[in-house]
Amino acid sequence: MRLDLTDGTLSAEVNGLPNQDAFDLWLVDNGESSVKPEPGDAMIRIDRFQHEGASAKLRTSLGPEVLKNFKLDLVVVARAGKGPGEAGILFGSPSFFQRLYYSEQGGQLIGLADFDESSGPGTENQSPLWAPFSVLIPSPAYAADTADAALARAVANGERVFSKEQFNGNGRTCATCHRSERNLTIDPKFIATLHRHDPLFVGEFFEDGDGNDTNNIRCTDPVKSLGCKFEHPKLMRKFGLILENVDGMDNLEKKFVMRSVPHALALNTSLQPATSGLPEMIGWSADGSPTNTLRGFAIGAVKQHFTKTLDRNPGTDFRLPTEAELDAMEAFQLSLGRQRDLDLKTLMLNNKRAIKGQSIFINGNGKPAPFDGTCMAYHNNAGATTSFGSLANSNFNTGVEDRRDSRTVRAIIDAGIPRDGGFGNSVTDPTGCIAPSSHCGFGDGTFNTPPLVEAADTAPFNHNNTFDTLEEASSTILPISLTISVPVASLIWVTLRLLRLPHSFASSMCWRTTA
Amino acid sequence: MKYPAFKFAATITSLLLVAGLVGQLLFNSKPPPEEVAEAVLGNARNLKIVYQQWITQAKQNGADRNLVLALSYIKVSRLSPPKLMDRCGSISPTEPCLPR
Numbered sequence: 001m002r003l004d005l006t007d008g009t010l011s012a013e014v015n016g017l018p019n020q021d022a023f024d025l026w027l028v029d030n031g032e033s034s035v036k037p038e039p040g041d042a043m044i045r046i047d048r049f050q051h052e053g054a055s056a057k058l059r060t061s062l063g064p065e066v067l068k069n070f071k072l073d074l075v076v077v078a079r080a081g082k083g084p085g086e087a088g089i090l091f092g093s094p095s096f097f098q099r100l101y102y103s104e105q106g107g108q109l110i111g112l113a114d115f116d117e118s119s120g121p122g123t124e125n126q127s128p129l130w131a132p133f134s135v136l137i138p139s140p141a142y143a144a145d146t147a148d149a150a151l152a153r154a155v156a157n158g159e160r161v162f163s164k165e166q167f168n169g170n171g172r173t174c175a176t177c178h179r180s181e182r183n184l185t186i187d188p189k190f191i192a193t194l195h196r197h198d199p200l201f202v203g204e205f206f207e208d209g210d211g212n213d214t215n216n217i218r219c220t221d222p223v224k225s226l227g228c229k230f231e232h233p234k235l236m237r238k239f240g241l242i243l244e245n246v247d248g249m250d251n252l253e254k255k256f257v258m259r260s261v262p263h264a265l266a267l268n269t270s271l272q273p274a275t276s277g278l279p280e281m282i283g284w285s286a287d288g289s290p291t292n293t294l295r296g297f298a299i300g301a302v303k304q305h306f307t308k309t310l311d312r313n314p315g316t317d318f319r320l321p322t323e324a325e326l327d328a329m330e331a332f333q334l335s336l337g338r339q340r341d342l343d344l345k346t347l348m349l350n351n352k353r354a355i356k357g358q359s360i361f362i363n364g365n366g367k368p369a370p371f372d373g374t375c376m377a378y379h380n381n382a383g384a385t386t387s388f389g390s391l392a393n394s395n396f397n398t399g400v401e402d403r404r405d406s407r408t409v410r411a412i413i414d415a416g417i418p419r420d421g422g423f424g425n426s427v428t429d430p431t432g433c434i435a436p437s438s439h440c441g442f443g444d445g446t447f448n449t450p451p452l453v454e455a456a457d458t459a460p461f462n463h464n465n466t467f468d469t470l471e472e473a474s475s476t477i478l479p480i481s482l483t484i485s486v487p488v489a490s491l492i493w494v495t496l497r498l499l500r501l502p503h504s505f506a507s508s509m510c511w512r513t514t515a
Numbered sequence: 516m517k518y519p520a521f522k523f524a525a526t527i528t529s530l531l532l533v534a535g536l537v538g539q540l541l542f543n544s545k546p547p548p549e550e551v552a553e554a555v556l557g558n559a560r561n562l563k564i565v566y567q568q569w570i571t572q573a574k575q576n577g578a579d580r581n582l583v584l585a586l587s588y589i590k591v592s593r594l595s596p597p598k599l600m601d602r603c604g605s606i607s608p609t610e611p612c613l614p615r
Contacts, residue, residue, distance in 0.1 A: 003582040014586060075584055092584035097569045101578065137582060148559075151566060155557035163556075180556055268565050279585035292587035332554065335562035 001025070001075050001092055005131035008062035010046060014077060014090060017056045022080035023049045025058055026088075027066070030073040034320035035093075035299060037085040042070055048080060062133065071138040073323055091291050092279075094137050096154065096330040103139040104147055105131065140327045151331065158332025161325050169306030169318035170226070171199040174298070174329075177242060177261045177305070183457045184336070185263040187465075188240045203231030203243075229310055232258060235415060239408050239465050244304060246288065247425045247442035252310060255442065257420040258412055259284055260465040263458045265337030266451055267294060270384030272393050281393050284463035285422040286448035295330045338453060341383040344376065375452075384451035395423050395446035398462070406466045420464060422447045 001012040010025075017023055029042035037043065044066060049056035075092040076084035094102075140150055163175040176199045178184040186200075194200060203226040229252040235241040241258040248255060262284060271280040271294060278292040289297040298321050307317040314320050321329070345362060349355045361382070364374035378386050378396070385392040401419055403409045421427075421443025447463050455461065460468045467473035576583070 001584045001586055003584075004580060005582055006580055012586065016588075072582075075586060077586055090586040090588055092586040094582070094584065097566055097573075098578075098582065100566065101570060101573060102582075105579070131580065134582075147566070148563065151562050152553075152559040155559045155562055156554040159554040159557045184556075279587050292585075331562055332557045334565050335554070335557040335559060337561075339561050339564050 003062070003072075003133060003136075005133040008064075008066075008133050009059070010062055011059040012049070012057070012075075012077075014049065014056045015054055017049065017051070017077075019051050023056060023077050023089075024080050025049065026074075026076040026078055026084040027070070027072055028074035028076055028084055029071045030323055032322070034314065035073070035296075035323060035326060036314065036320050037074060037076060037083070037088060039085075041085075043084060044070070049077070067132065067135060070136060072136040073138060091296075093291065093293070093295060095293065095295055096140060096327045096334075099138055099140045099327065100147060100150060102134045102137040103150075106134055106139075138323065140324075154328050154331035155335045157324075158328035158330070158335075161321075161328050162332055165325065167302045167306050167318050167321065169302065170202045170308045172202060172306050173199070174301065176200050178264055183263050183454065184265060185261045185458050186240055187460060188238055191237055191240060200236075201231075201233070202226060203228070204233050226307075226310065229253065229256075230307075232415065232417070235411065235417070239411065240460065241408075241412075241465060242305075246283075246285070247421070249312065254418055256418065257441065257464075258417050259420070259463050260460065262450070263454055264333050265454045265458075266339070266384070267336065268334055268339050269341055270393065270448075270451055272385070281448050284447055284450075285424075285443060286393075286395055287423055294333060295326050298326060298329050341381040341385075342453065344381045378449060379452050382452040384449050386449060393449070395444075395448050397422075397445045398447055400447075400462050400464065400466050401441075401445070403466055408460075408464060408466050412464060418442075421445060422463075 001010065003010045012025055014023075025046045025048075026037075027044045027046060028037045030037075031041060033040060046062070047058050047060045049058045073093060074084070076088040077090035078084045079087040079089065081087075140154060162173070162178070163180070164173055166173055177186050179186050179190065182190050191200065197205070205226075229243075231243045232241065235258050236243075239258075240260060242261060243256050244259050245252065245256050246259075247257075267282070271282060273279060273281060278287060280289070280293045281287075282289050282292075282294055282297055288300070289295075290300040290303075291297075302318055302320060303312055303314070309317050311317060344358065347358070349358055361375045363376075375382075376387060380387040380392065386394055388394065400406075401409070404413075419441035421441030423446045424444050425442045426444055427442060450461075455470065459470070460466070461470075461473050
């Protein structure tokens with residue numbers, strides 16, 4: 001959706017909407033309530049989409065009346081005849097940076113946007129009057145005089161929300177799984193040290209017939225417990241896996257996957273979208289956020305992990321985050337870790353094994369593609385993107401779901417857990433079976449490329465913790481002709497030292513399954 | 516009174532405890548949630564760098580004149596998600612895509 005801030009012209013184009021159905025575009029002002037469109041919010045129906053071939057298009061002009069006491073928290077495409085709360089199917093929301101930027105433009109903050117790098121501050125400022133419709137864009141919810149102060153307050157508040165806010169739910173916070181002492185992830189060894197009443201185990205809390213509370217690790221006959229449709233205690237404790245209903249909550253028995261907890265470091269290097277597709281790529285399969293943005297990730301996380309009951313009713317089982325909380329958490333998460341990728345080709349190492357590993361990582365084994373074994377192709381500069389130009393942040397089928405030699409994968413299969421279909425929710429049917437079953441899943445089978453720089457201290461690896469160590473990952477994933485894990489691991493270690501990173505650098509995972 | 520000293524001490528202790536509790540209730544200095552001053556894990560300087568990069572890109576893309584928002588599907592809405600293309604130019608659910 002594009003809104004001309006000078007004259008109020010609004011245009012939108014959507015691909016893939018069913019031709020036989022009608023759809024409306026809505027603007028929503030959430031006020032002080034949650035991010036969900038709900039009674040009490042100000043909602044304006046803008047216009048109806050017109051189908052043109054495979055696209056549905058809309059073009060209209062906003063009148064000045066919309067400028068009176070309205071803030072554009074949400075843009076919603078909803079089925080015609082119903083409101084955005086009940087029939088919304090596509091959502092958009094200004095990011096934290098957009099809110100901050102237009103606050104500066106509107107003169108509400110003295111800040112970084114006034115500074116033009118080429119010619120100094122103030123030379124190309126636009127008057128707030130120049131773009132009257134920019135007042136529609138809500139400011140970040142932090143009282144501050146400058147953008148610098150707003151950034152600092154947002155990060156601090158985001159950290160508080162991330163680590164302490166329970167959203168009136170079951171006691172969990174974001175930090176219940178994204179542990180600061182474990183580089184914002186969690187692993188079985190650490191889980192084993194936790195008190196049995198740690199909120200991580202809230203799915204197991206159980207009162208026996210005598211009123212004694214205990215942990216129901218076997219998850220049989222859960223009484224007063226969220227139970228095994230909420231978490232799988234055995235797989236959580238043994239492999240650090242968290243139950244996720246990433247494909248919907250309409251069939252809790254069979255529609256779920258078990259995933260590891262990704263660290264939240266260096267997100268700024270891995271969010272950018274592929275050539276076509278999502279606004280931002282986040283989560284193991286890139287579509288982990290209900291709004292497909294970092295900003296909206298918390299909405300899905302609260303509903304999934306913070307609920308008191310499996311009914312998951314906002315308002316009673318938990319509360320949804322506010323726009324201010326989403327601002328803060330987006331700012332906090334973007335502030336974590338690296339802000340850019342290394343230049344691995346010019347990186348100077350001082351260890352022979354590491355230098356050899358560096359060469360292999362970059363150049364492969366000297367064979368022609370696709371058998372050259374270059375890790376660099378799939379993890380450009382050991383980051384979360386490929387070196388395929390405009391297709392840099394792509395998804396791939398890693399083959400991990402078929403790694404029967406992994407004890408984790410075997411345990412998942414033995415437990416009757418459905419196959420993780422990765423991106424999307426189409427039925428993956430590689431073996432001719434009908435999903436959901438232990439062999440099929442929802443999705444196209446692909447997962448997003450993870451960054452490697454942080455890998456040294458964020459084991460185990462993969463979307464389901466398939467591999468416990470870098471050595472295991474490299475020796476089992478690299479082509480047979482390139483199972484030289486030690487030099488690559490050395491690269492990790494030495495680079496870590498060179499960069500003086502507090503924790504992690506690296507990994508030797510190359511998503512190649514054949515040689 | 517068999518143990519006047521003990522009783523006196525107990526009374527004083529009780530009074531102090533009550534005063535402490537009242538004081539805690541009246542003068543609890545717990546800051547309101549919005550008053551957290553500094554981040555420990557988060558890094559505002561990092562965020563500033565990201566924001567400056569974003570501003571540069573946004574200006575190049577005409578953000579001064581246009582607000583652009585991506586409208587994204589909800590995964591569970593049964594609408595087909597946008598396709599992600601791998602290097603092969605297609606999505607392969609069963610085979611990893613190898614470069615040509």
